[in-house]
Amino acid sequence: MPILEITDVSAGYGSGPDILRGLSLEVEEAKSYCIIxxxxxxxxxxxxxxxxxxxxRTGNVVFRGESLARRRPDQVLATGVCFVPQDQALFPEMSVRENLIMGAYLVKDRSLVKERLARVYEMFPILSERAGQDAGKLSGGQQQMLAMGRALMIDPILLMLDEPTLGLAPQIAQQIFSQVEQLKSMGLTVVIIEQNAQRGLELADWGVVLDLGIVRFEGPSEGILEDPRIRELYLGKAASTGETR
Ligand SMILES: Nc1ncnc2c1ncn2[C@@H]1O[C@H](COP(=O)(O)OP(=O)(O)OP(=O)(O)O)[C@@H](O)[C@H]1O
Ligand SMILES: [Mg+2]
Known part of the structure; x- marks a missing residue:
């Protein structure tokens, strides 16, 4: 039984056209997904x-049997669904520690907040070293780690990461990928949008190809990586040789 069921969703901005055009997707618990x-x-x-x-505008989003379609972002967060946006939305003038604590604003139990903070510091030691520094002074990779760490402060069930390695040097991107691996092994359900489709699909159990507002293909990640049509159309790889164009 999926924990998240997206059924026939259409959505757009203001009075603009539909950007999502009848999109359906099921997400199973403790599995990882890469959207390309x-x-x-x-x-x-x-x-x-x-x-x-x-x-x-139409359709439904159901998480563990509850509709999220009309919920406010804080209400969605309270159900255990956490979103790390592309721009991370950190508080640059606040310290690393303050940013992390802000992540737990829905958690009233202070000892629980302390416990989670310690866990985040264990997972991202650099954040512990930089705890007192302004978030805006961190490097790009460190800011991404902070955004992920802040998401973990609510102990999410489902974590959505939008292009977490965008603009990062390969070595730093590699660190982020291994941290995502760690989250997977902790049993978290992770959905990642990744512009490095090859690497993203290697990381995930299930690949989803989105095009023109619908799910165009989906299946086990290896299958997507090996499918010559998908490679050609969406991975920028020549189907026959597997080489980058
Ligand atoms: N706030 C907004 N207001 C109006 N249109 C928007 C807004 N955000 C996105 N769009 C439009 O919605 C469409 C889809 O955008 P979206 O950001 O979901 O694409 P994406 O698949 O994430 O692309 P990318 O790979 O560039 O991040 C685009 O045509 C974009 O211009
Ligand atoms: Mg995007």
Whole structure:
């Protein structure tokens, strides 16, 4: 039984056209998903709909039996669904520690907040070293780690990461990928949008190709990586040789 069921969702901005056009997707607990697709396909829009930042025009989003379609972002967060947006939305003038504590604003039990803070510091030692520094002074990779750490402060069930390695040097991106691996091994359900489709699909159990507001293909990640049509269309790889164009 899936924990998240997206059924026939259409959504768009203001009075603009539908960006998602009858999109359906099921997410199973403790599995990991990588969403790929061309620029403007609606990948980030899908995350915004799940997170309650944009309400679907039709269709439904159901998480553990409850509809999220009309919920506010804080209400969605309270159900255990957490979204790390592309721009991370940190508080640059606040310290690393303050940013992390803000992540737990829904948690009233102070000892629980302390416990989770310790866990985040254990997972991202650099955040512990930089605890007192302004978030805005961190490097790009460290800011991404902070955004992920802040998401973990609510102990989410489902974590959505929108292009967490965007603009990062390969070595730093590699660190982020291994941290995502760690989250997977902790049993978290992770959905990641990744522009490095090859690496993203290697990481995930299930691949989803989004195009023009619908799910165009989905299946086990290896299958997507090996499918010559998908490679050609969405991975920028020549189907016959597997070489980058
Ligand atoms: N706030 C907004 N207001 C109006 N249109 C928007 C807004 N955000 C996105 N769009 C439009 O919605 C479409 C899909 O955008 P979206 O950000 O979901 O794509 P994406 O698949 O995440 O692309 P990318 O790979 O570039 O991040 C685009 O045409 C974009 O211009
Ligand atoms: Mg996007």
């Amino acid at each position: 697709g061309p620029n403007g396909a609606g990948k980030s829009t899908l995350f915004k709909v799940i997170a309650g930042l944009l309400h679907p």
